[in-house]
Amino acid sequence: MQDTYQCEIVTFTANIGQGKDIELAREKAELMGVKEVYVENLCEEFVRDFVFPMLRANTLYEGNYMLGTPIARPLIAKRQIEIANETGADAVAHGATSKGNDQLRFELSYYALKPDIKIIAPWREWNLRSRTSLMNYAEKYHITVQTDKRGATPFSLDANMLHVSSEGKVLEYPEIQAADYIWSNTTSPEDAPDKPTILDIGFENGDPVSIDSKRLSPASILLKLNELGSANGIGRLDLVENRFVGLKNRGLYETPGGTILHVAHRAIESITLDREMGHLKDELMPRYAKLIYNGFWFAPEREMLQSAIDFSQYAVTGTVTMKLYKGNAVVIARKSANSLFSANWVTFEESNLIDYNDKDATGFIKLNALRLRLKKMLQS
Amino acid sequence: MQDTYQCEIVTFTANIGQGKDIELAREKAELMGVKEVYVENLCEEFVRDFVFPMLRANTLYEGNYMLGTPIARPLIAKRQIEIANETGADAVAHGATSKGNDQLRFELSYYALKPDIKIIAPWREWNLRSRTSLMNYAEKYHITVQTDKRGATPFSLDANMLHVSSEGKVLEYPEIQAADYIWSNTTSPEDAPDKPTILDIGFENGDPVSIDSKRLSPASILLKLNELGSANGIGRLDLVENRFVGLKNRGLYETPGGTILHVAHRAIESITLDREMGHLKDELMPRYAKLIYNGFWFAPEREMLQSAIDFSQYAVTGTVTMKLYKGNAVVIARKSANSLFSANWVTFEESNLIDYNDKDATGFIKLNALRLRLKKMLQS
């Protein structure tokens, strides 16, 4: 960019748990003569203000994908815009490709937060038609690029506290099984311990707050669950999903801690959340997931949905006991001071609920059936 | 009922794969002097006309429950009404309790199919206020009742080709872990083989038609997958769910073959189904699941949703390769002659798709961003 635009550059690298030596970004930038280098740890903000709100909705895109990549982009974009404002930058840039989703997630966020910003997307604007031409460019300008475990040019990798994803190369053939070495963030179920791990996760108002009764910060909770989940082979997903640009994409996702939290959150809701609020959440969720996937985190309709989702969580407080074992993250118990479940209410034995008259069910059934009966009598 | 109503009784027992000696029902009925005893095998119809249509929708109630019990009730009710018509019966009866869902599933189906039918629900109409009083009644009239593995009075069990469920007794305490012996239909993940099972499932128009290239009938496919799934510890679920009558319920569900088919169906859709049809299905699914759970299989709105779901499946044909291992049922490959995924279209390398101009993405992003930019400029 220095070559092309003859302009001063400010670099920004967010530490959102990608697990590499983040300070290398500073060194690389300084080597290239960049004067203003921002390297910031955003892990707590990432988990607290992005990952947890999304978990409240039990979010899964297309039934499976936990949105590890899309949920990180708006945070990076937001901080980037703030830095642009602080430094008086004319334009912002990102390195996302021209056929993927990330360009949308970055740029829709930029535009939503600063509508008059100029955006530079080298991948689309320069002659970088493919990963190969990118590697040639890097070589020409002596930019070191990480290679994979076997020394080959890398898969398209994205990593943060929530997940690691791998795309591209042989993965572009969904009929071919992914080689084991591609999985980088989790032990395989086969190699996981033979003994289960049991743990308690505490929730308050829909958000996890503790592990085994120990109160932890949002990022610390996710970190701890990543560790436990990864060791127990949890959170691997081999998926073909639909991109916003109209293409299908195959990705390998590893989301150990997020998977545990997803299962646990549903379990704490199962005893504390009103049925109809839960069903409404389930019906809104695919649309909410799609908004995040497509890059509309900062759109008003996402915020509108969030306000309904957040409203529902006021009593979602309690503890879930989970068992982790060779790829399985299962609920074995759940309790809450707000529990709407009461053995006295549903027991098959004579109940203290003097008010539940067996005859009530007759009336309930008959009025629910009335339109069906009329329809059959009058229209067949 | 013979005692209470002094009427002639016709008994009907449907074999839908509950796995007990179904002919015992005949003997028991004949012992009591019943002249017309219907015992029928409905397994193929059950899987073909009820389980598979439901699987086309990727149906999960409250995010998890595969509806093994609710999907069987309408079939039993339908055949029961046919028999009532054949034998000139004045009334139909069932044995479901007064606080559960099954009374709704039976009776809404009866009413929808024969609006002038009289329904007898002994549990609500007689003095059977609890399971204990039922056991006393059975003892008094010398009716043998099955006890559990340990000789105790049973959990509330429901079994068919799709699942086995257990409810009641200690399970009414969701904060207490379920004892291992309650699981009756699956090997535990811990006891499952250390070696994975790999298999191919073939689909046509959204329905499974073969295993490892061998064409099988609907019931045979489910039977085979139950066997494989059960051996590999697949399909256990410990859940608190919301009943239609307004109570929460804790159940243990074992759905080995159904779980495999659910995962596989999503995978074959992932390469053959148009994105927007898929997203529409995802948004309609919770409502469709609720209808089945609540007993509205024969309601017109269920049929209306089914017509949309079935429409979407015309190209959902191909093969999914799955790995089963200690509780995990995961997709490792998928292929189809109708695949909408093409390496040529999404490759990061230079593509043959001359038509995908990198600049197109710029326009796509800018027009998607336009309302966000205007909003920020004009309303903040």
Next chain:
Amino acid sequence: MQDTYQCEIVTFTANIGQGKDIELAREKAELMGVKEVYVENLCEEFVRDFVFPMLRANTLYEGNYMLGTPIARPLIAKRQIEIANETGADAVAHGATSKGNDQLRFELSYYALKPDIKIIAPWREWNLRSRTSLMNYAEKYHITVQTDKRGATPFSLDANMLHVSSEGKVLEYPEIQAADYIWSNTTSPEDAPDKPTILDIGFENGDPVSIDSKRLSPASILLKLNELGSANGIGRLDLVENRFVGLKNRGLYETPGGTILHVAHRAIESITLDREMGHLKDELMPRYAKLIYNGFWFAPEREMLQSAIDFSQYAVTGTVTMKLYKGNAVVIARKSANSLFSANWVTFEESNLIDYNDKDATGFIKLNALRLRLKKMLQS
């Protein structure tokens, strides 16, 4: 009730604008020896906390009905429960019939607010099988009952500030045109003035606050618009709708002011509301309307939807100019300081919006078309 239960009675009559001499209720009660008689004016609360929140959602049940009756019931029930608490009453009662919706609206509200309350519903519990038997009962006990304009026993009438409804008698034949004399609250379009009325309605955050720039209280606004709407023949509706109990019902509704506000609210949203928030509101509205119609105002899912609806209204501020003429309430102009409409942005002439490049549309179209093209190429 005094006769049947030998108990002390507290009466409560809410003035929500039904327009009769409300103090007659006090006299009647005192004549019968009731010691505690509550007669209260709830008009402002009714409009501010019930009618206006509902209008924010552009609520119409089954495409047409403005829910004048159902929106009033929860307020009456709420105040009734408060009075029960204040007076230490054991039970509450209402006069709704056994096949209608109002019993649900009252009782679901009672139960939601005071779950252990005892409810007396004379219509269901006594022998009042029909309006005729009710009239006989009234005659026997010397209770005066209002008759209609022609001295006959009345239609089932419900009146409040939002609407007047008429049901029953000849209206039970939807194939018969309603006689003119049944309409009681509006001038007929034919008899309305030949000269239109033009007025400005001011909105703030989604709620009407002024007429012709004169700031008015919620009830005063509705009162004024009822007057103008009624004079101009606005708000008549002859409808067959679906009751919660499973029956269809024909009603005549007159909602003059509400109709004007409904049209005006959509108009102010049309220039101030983000597109996607608006579309989300439109998709949620039928469900929201159904909740109110069925009596679930105090249910958490209604509140959850309300939180999303209310979120959307923060910029819905401005002025709408309406023309009222012989049954027509139409928008002729709308303006707002928050307007998202700008002539500069959409003009067909050369625009100042340097940023809207004509080529952008090409990219937008091509990426929106991509999945359609792939589908056609690969699946047909």
Next chain:
Amino acid sequence: MQDTYQCEIVTFTANIGQGKDIELAREKAELMGVKEVYVENLCEEFVRDFVFPMLRANTLYEGNYMLGTPIARPLIAKRQIEIANETGADAVAHGATSKGNDQLRFELSYYALKPDIKIIAPWREWNLRSRTSLMNYAEKYHITVQTDKRGATPFSLDANMLHVSSEGKVLEYPEIQAADYIWSNTTSPEDAPDKPTILDIGFENGDPVSIDSKRLSPASILLKLNELGSANGIGRLDLVENRFVGLKNRGLYETPGGTILHVAHRAIESITLDREMGHLKDELMPRYAKLIYNGFWFAPEREMLQSAIDFSQYAVTGTVTMKLYKGNAVVIARKSANSLFSANWVTFEESNLIDYNDKDATGFIKLNALRLRLKKMLQS
């Protein structure tokens, strides 16, 4: 195009009821030396296969707009593609502007039907930055362009059998009332007859088939209702709506016959359609309307929704009596052999429905209330 591309041109003009001398298009084309000139009457196909299916869904975009323009575009595009196939054309072109919706409706249809087609959009590709520059271009090449009633350059007009729309010029100021002369297709309510018109509309399976018992073709029905509606001042709409490209647009729409059919269709559904199918339709409708508005008529998700909508219409047969009077199109009666309404079922008098026990309502209410009561007791 002859000048720019030096290619042979085929012209196609569809008669879909725009009401101009359609053969002028032929003359104009021939004058310019075009050898293949297609002028075709598509009125019946337009109404039968596009307008009526859309009416089955009670389609309104953003609560008001009957989609007169968007529903015509896919038909034109479809026939254009067929002609391109017949004549071996390399490319298709259209005259829609670069900021509007019609470019999307044409091009998404072209691409969906013929994915490898080349599209020429002169407005975007040439230097036609505004209506003024277009008029200059026309003058330069001696192309006559229609002017408005007052001799001025025209509003942007679109006309077909369903509606006439006007956009642009002074209408770009939504705070300014539209001058009377802009309305071109309907009498004003003020000038409409003082005597109402009463008529019967017959429906079969959701589609109108007769007027006053006289069976007519689809186009003839719409033509007749346009005539009656127009004379009675029906179907004017002054609206600000949201475009797909992200802008708001103000349009004046005149849809006389369509407005009558919309009201009548809801009325025939009101007595023949099952409640839950109706509510499902209402919830799906905004999404269906959006798809048509945005140009996705030929997208699979529109067809999927259509299959559900069409399924619901099997019993929507009967007759609706309407009154047209000075802008009002109201229902005064409706009847059907399939009516689900029966005076016997809902009467307030003693009913023949022995099966509707007043006590049933108690049970219905109590079980609907149960979760609300539990929530209040356990969570507050």
